[in-house]
Amino acid sequence: MSWVLSQPDLEIPLRGGVAGIARTIALVLTIESENPFGWLSGGELVLTTGTRLPATPAARAAHLRRLDERGVAAMGFGIGPAHAEIPADLIEVADEIGLPLFEVAISTPFAAIVARIAARSAQLRHDALLRAARTQPRMTRALVRSGARAIVRELATALRATVLVLDAETRVTDVHPDTPDDELLHTVRTAIATDPGATGGVHTDQGRSITHQRIGVGGRVHGSLVVVSPAPLSAVDQILLGHANSLLALDFEKPARLWEAQHRLNSTVLGLLLSSESDLAPAWTHLAQAADAAGRIRVLAAECDSLDAVDEIRSVAESMAVRSGHPLFLHLLARRVLVVLPGVAAVAFARELAADLGEGTRRSVRFGLSGEHPLPELTVAADAAGLAAAAAERGSAPSEFGALTGRSLLSFDSTRRVLDTLANTVLTPLIDHDAAHGSDLLFSLRAYLEANGQWEAAAAATGVHRHTLRKRIATAQGLLGCDLDSARVRAELLLAILARGS
Template sequence: MRWLLGRRELGLRRMAGGAGDDAEITFVVTSELERPGEWLSGGEAVLTTGIALPPGPDDRRRYVAELAECGAAALGFGLGLRHDDVPDELIEAADEHDLTLFAVPLPTPFVAVAKTVTDRLAELQYEAVLLASRAQPRMTRAAVSGGASAVLKELSVACAGAVVLLDTQIRVVDTYPADLDEDVVGSVVDLVTRDASSAVSSVSSGPFGIVVTQSIRVEKRGHGHLGVVFAHEPRPTDQVLIGHANSLLALDFEKPRRLHVQQNRVHAAALRILLSGEADRGMARDVVNAASDQREEIRVLTVLDLPAASETVVRAVDDALAAATRPVFLLEDDDRLVILLRGGDTVEFADRLFEDVAPAKRRGLRIGLSSAHRVDDLPTAVEQSRMAAASAERRGRPEESTALAGRALLSFPESRRVLDGLAEILVAPVVDHDARHGTELLASVRAYLEANGQWEAAAASLGVHRHTLRGRIARAEEILGCDLSIARVRAELLLAIIARG
């Protein structure tokens, strides 16, 4: 409506109902009926010269109210034939019902207004078709390079709606945007749950907008459900794009296993190139970027101590990622397995990837998860996850790299050997003294060190007086020949005690 009022060549003048200027016009109709609202379907701009306009003020207000109730987009009032000015009652009622009321000057024929709107609707339809024709190839390329998650992103951008992908059990597999409000996702789940047994597709109005859902199936084989939430009325081209995305998702789910294996090999090769440090890594980066999230960030899982039959672990992780509609990036190298996840994936998601690994085999795995990194920082993320895995216990549960503090030095053989040697030099003499004399110097020293040299706190933890603790520490300093007031000495001695266990 706002666009139509801006056509200067028509000379239209808004008289009331400015709040309705954003209304969409679907058609222009000329009517001189006393109650034209009975014949409207909604979205029309009604043009009248007021020939049959009721004479009474209340009837005129009711005339406008009925148009608003029937969903009319606007009322155009022609001047110069029956009325020289727009009646005040129409202006008051239009403001009351937020219905745009505009005056049509005598030189402007109604057919000119209708033709202008018709031409504009044709332009918009052509533009929508053009946008859809451009979006479809992008969605197809996304399906080839990035799988289902990339298709969801392109569909969301093309339709300007939020997209939800559900599996055959109506569980959420993926959304775009990734941080889509849980209530919005829940509304899609509720609609699919309601209609799954009776409808292949549906369009419903909900608390968050208009929801279009479609079942993803090939013949009788179902693969899940696709839902799109619109803040506006879906256009015909939106339905075309949803159907195209549905077909691409179905093809991806029907992908033969051998094709899936070949694609995984391409992904693994791209990973090797990025990790090799070769100068020209642009194409490899583009491939690996399919594993990233909306911020182009990834996390890396490293699995150490793989069993001899490592293919069972690899297959389980591969199947879990494929079930989550993720592109599979796995790189098995020596005794480790490197897995790429999205930057926003949680440690709980990483843990679920190993649910189908036999418990006996899973318990022997050490698994580390890096923090989120840009794709260009892949080597850093891999090293970070390797360190986390090296320090993890053999229990088959991912350890995040952020949990490394306090135990990293004890987890690596090189640093462990140094600490073990230090323990023989610094700790063994105190242990021998305790054994010979029945003292508790080692426990006292550890309490003192872990209390950061605070006498009161250390003494309280041991249940002794601080003067007693001072005497024990002084005796330990004599045995070791060191000064525990020096921070560096305290740090080395504490690490040696911890290493000795």
């Protein structure tokens, strides 16, 4: 309500009921009826010119009180032919019951107020949905990384409220931001007790809204999720509450199959540690879950500039694995992250992982993806992924190992330094000659070398006659003091030119 009154161009000064200025408007209605009460359900801003209001002050007071009882958020009174000003008795009653009553100038059409509030409501709904869309994946990642406590923190932050988790005996197990006092805890427990066996409910107490939901799966109840907020939760807030409840239920439930899988993995690791023969067959059997139907894998490598980036990549990968239901095989080595992926799904996983990272993290990571390999070639795939990552640019899409052909030597610092030295040493006579005479010897030499010595193709690339090109290459050969008939010389010169120009 306060936002509407703050719009200066609408010219709607508040005349009464200032105590209710914090009320929320859900709908705007223009009503000229003696008996509109059956059409009202709460949260309405009623606009009227007062043409059908009762004639006496007592009747008008009763009319306004009934509007308040129906939950009307406010009334806008249009000044016009029916009333030159708002009746003083209406202002007095509005102040008494705390129902905001504002004046609408004759120059302000009701339609302008309706349009402004509709636009504001649409923007608030969009913002709320966007907030929910951002919060839900954060809560999912919080579950993977830190469990119930992190979910409670994320929900409390998103709702700007106090969130509690109570076990089946109504003992507080998690709370954020602060533990409530004994009086509020008693009120919460009473609210839960008034809904035995129910899924939850909403209660109000001393200007607070207490929303609670049962946490459980099937007939098993693990406790309650409670939100204490200044006002009832919106529909979007309820969506976030339900999402958090589902995640908490998963965390409490710990399905038996997950425990069994964890036990099998623990047994496998223990067996490997105790085995004097270091039999790795069980480990290979376990890793086979990562392969696709054809038994092929690809390895994704992420070279990170910081440990924070390592942590975020691990968190996002774990969240993606939870959503997909596929096992995650991830290995950390200093600032490198290796993920073993099914061959057919690796590219999509790698791109989604990179896209889900924060902008700052993405700019500090180089991703490399190996080609497809059979499972026993795991180390070969890991080495290939590492080479592809080393050749990738920070912040770019994952570089695939198979795409390195033709540029891999220029991608590594050690070989690049050698090639730069070669370029600066060998090519200087051509560069100086071109600068002094305005010639294109270096450009012509590159075209000749890239055409593998084919005169016609090289001449076409440079746009000159082949005889002109032959003369340029002869001049270049003389300046360089080398034999261009040697394949090794031609290879070194081409690499030097590419290193200088890349």
